[in-house]
């Protein structure tokens with residue numbers, strides 16, 4: 001059996017088109033939805049990511065601004081700028097690109113963003129809302145994974161989902177979202193004793209570790225859905241995920257490729273969160 005591909009590029013195009021329609025509807029009401037992206041320092045990957053976030057936004061008609069600051073920026077100055085943006089009714093979403101320079105406390109920085117503008121979904125208020133099943137911004141990567149699962153029509157109720165990875169950005173919120181969809185969820189991590197015994201039970205596997213080929217064909221139940229969140233480089237420098245794609249695709253029922261899988265969906269869901277922030281914002285001057 002060869003798995004069917006879940007095409008992240010095609011689905012992301014669809015999501016962006018939906019966002020573009022919502023942007024037009026807001027503009028017709030006189031609201032110009034705006035995202036501000038903050039980049040501190042010169043991290044090369046972060047420069048690419050933030051540039052892409054701004055370009056994606058503008059492609060859907062969202063206004064986006066990239067604010068760049070030197071790596072030596074005092075944390076107090078960054079917090080002051082975030083507070084200004086919190087108070088600016090013309091800004092609907094605020095994203096501070098991670099990682100931050102070592103002299104900054106990323107947690108304190110994220111907690112300074114107003115929850116109503118936390119389009120990354122990293123604020124404790126957003127995480128708490130997800131935990132208790134209340135509305136709030138969902139972290140873009142697991143949110144995109146859920147959209148991919150929806151797109152193939154899989155009913156998660158009663159299914160066994162195994163999430164490999166326990167980060168605050170992917171693993172933990174992914175597990176909460178799957179639980180919210182009534183899956184039975186197992187979270188595995190570096191301390192898990194027999195990972196293969198767990199993954200072989202799984203109807204859905206989400207690999208979010210950051211280590212290539214960590215999920216191989218012998219670890220996957222025939223017909224399972226495999227979502228690959230990994231972003232690694234192989235020996236030739238080519239982008240690859242956490243999953244041994246060529247092997248696993250012969251066993252799985254569905255699989256996401258890297259590139260062209262979760263990555264484009266993560267980018268698209270940021271736009272969804274931003275348009276939602278703008279739709280929910282009180283009218284200016286109110």
Ligand code: GUN
Pocket residue numbers: 095096097098099120140
């Ligand atoms: N660094 C890597 N991924 C992300 C992300 O999704 N959001 C932010 N703010 N920083 C990141």
